[in-house]
Amino acid sequence: MARAAQCWRSHSCLKLVSDAPETAWYQLPAMSPTRAGYVAIVGRPNVGKSTLLNAILGEKIAIVTPKPQTTRDRIMGVLTRLEASKTSVNSIEGPVTGQLAFVDTPGFHRGKHALNKHLSQVALASLDDVQAAMLVMDATRMRGEPGPEDGVLLEAVVASKLPVVLVINKVDMVEKLSLLPLIEKWSKHANFKAIVPVSARAEGSPETASRRHGGDGLERIVHALLLAMPESELLFEPDTLTDRPMRFLVAELLREQLMLALGEELPYSVAVEIMRYNERPDGRIVDVDCTIHVERESQKPIVVGRGGETLKAVGAAARGNMEALIGKQVFLQTHVRVEPNWTRSARGLKKIGYNAQ
Ligand SMILES: Nc1nc2c(ncn2[C@@H]2O[C@H](COP(=O)(O)OP(=O)(O)OP(=O)(O)O)[C@@H](O)[C@H]2O)c(=O)[nH]1
Numbered sequence: 544m545a546r547a548a549q550c551w552r553s554h555s556c557l558k559l560v561s562d563a564p565e566t567a568w569y570q571l572p573a574m575s576p577t578r579a580g581y582v583a584i585v586g587r588p589n590v591g592k593s594t595l596l597n598a599i600l601g602e603k604i605a606i607v608t609p610k611p612q613t614t615r616d617r618i619m620g621v622l623t624r625l626e627a628s629k630t631s632v633n634s635i636e637g638p639v640t641g642q643l644a645f646v647d648t649p650g651f652h653r654g655k656h657a658l659n660k661h662l663s664q665v666a667l668a669s670l671d672d673v674q675a676a677m678l679v680m681d682a683t684r685m686r687g688e689p690g691p692e693d694g695v696l697l698e699a700v701v702a703s704k705l706p707v708v709l710v711i712n713k714v715d716m717v718e719k720l721s722l723l724p725l726i727e728k729w730s731k732h733a734n735f736k737a738i739v740p741v742s743a744r745a746e747g748s749p750e751t752a753s754r755r756h757g758g759d760g761l762e763r764i765v766h767a768l769l770l771a772m773p774e775s776e777l778l779f780e781p782d783t784l785t786d787r788p789m790r791f792l793v794a795e796l797l798r799e800q801l802m803l804a805l806g807e808e809l810p811y812s813v814a815v816e817i818m819r820y821n822e823r824p825d826g827r828i829v830d831v832d833c834t835i836h837v838e839r840e841s842q843k844p845i846v847v848g849r850g851g852e853t854l855k856a857v858g859a860a861a862r863g864n865m866e867a868l869i870g871k872q873v874f875l876q877t878h879v880r881v882e883p884n885w886t887r888s889a890r891g892l893k894k895i896g897y898n899a900q
């Protein structure tokens with residue numbers, strides 16, 4: 544994982560004090576030190592990990608679709624808290640501020656294909672280089688006892704010895720009364736720092752966010768994770784949102800629309816590569832040229848659609864999202880190319896730009 548080359552000294556008293564006369568120590572109001580670190584978001588495909596990340600950040604940086612295995616690459620999103628939330632001010636541990644660098648990962652799924660294996664490896668490897676983990680479960684599919692794949696994940700997070708927050712997501716879809724027995728059972732499976740039922744979709748929506756008050760699920764997650772972090776200066780500048788360059792985010796926005804538009808199996812055969820991302824000198828227009836890779840010749844006409852309609856609609860939707868993200872007009876060009884069976888071999892993955900081990 545790309546780490547910040549150096550810690551960033553923020554509002555914290557450290558910077559103030561280093562430039563100030565020694566007596567300034569005594570004039571500063573008592574304030575708890577900041578806490579900071581990395582948090583891996585792990586869970587099975589489609590449980591809502593990326594939705595949760597976007598909801599916590601209040602910004603969309605990770606793409607979301609109803610199809611499993613949407614996320615293919617680790618993506619980091621940074622939350623900076625320079626002021627303690629109401630939840631944390633009212634908690635017995637006291638106010639806590641700092642920074643959480645969330646690492647969204649592909650869903651863990653033990654499939655046979657090279658792409659499946661690669662995605663699961665990325666998910667589990669994310670636990671190696673973080674200070675805490677967030678294990679996300681889907682309330683609609685959750686039972687008191689972990690199923691086989693949940694079991695592997697649970698074992699992995701327990702073996703990592705990291706502080707873990709268990710998030711039970713999609714609670715808008717289940718009977719509230721069913722949650723208590725679930726929470727009670729799962730609290731015996733591991734020593735979780737917190738178990739938080741939440742609806743990432745509802746709590747992350749702009750209407751709810753504007754009414755958000757300390758004490759909701761997302762706040763409880765952030766508070767529990769900040770408390771689990773080591774005392775540290777901020778790792779990134781406070782306005783940092785993600786470690787991924789704009790061209791990566793733009794490629795993802797096109798892949799999101801392709802996944803939404805294409806039926807059943809096809810989304811998994813599609814990859815997007817940005818061939819050119821160029822800001823024109825006038826600073827108002829960005830040219831984006833993309834190659835859409837598919838696995839078989841027969842998939843090409845499906846992506847393009849009759850008279851090019853599918854690709855046109857996908858391109859228009861993706862362009863709109865790109866313009867919203869970049870804040871500039873986008874000229875998008877797309878080109879479909881066949882890379883035979885790229886999901887099935889490590890070589891194929893590498894060719895497309897996934898670094899399979
Ligand atoms: N009802 C409901 N749906 C949700 C909630 N959170 C996420 N979803 C939906 O669940 C689907 C999957 O969401 P994602 O965020 O892409 O899930 P993910 O875990 O990142 O999936 P992968 O990247 O494939 O592993 C989408 O259709 C979301 O809109 C929630 O709180 N309630």
Ligand SMILES: [Mg+2]
Binds near residue numbers: 593594606613647
């Ligand atoms: Mg995802």
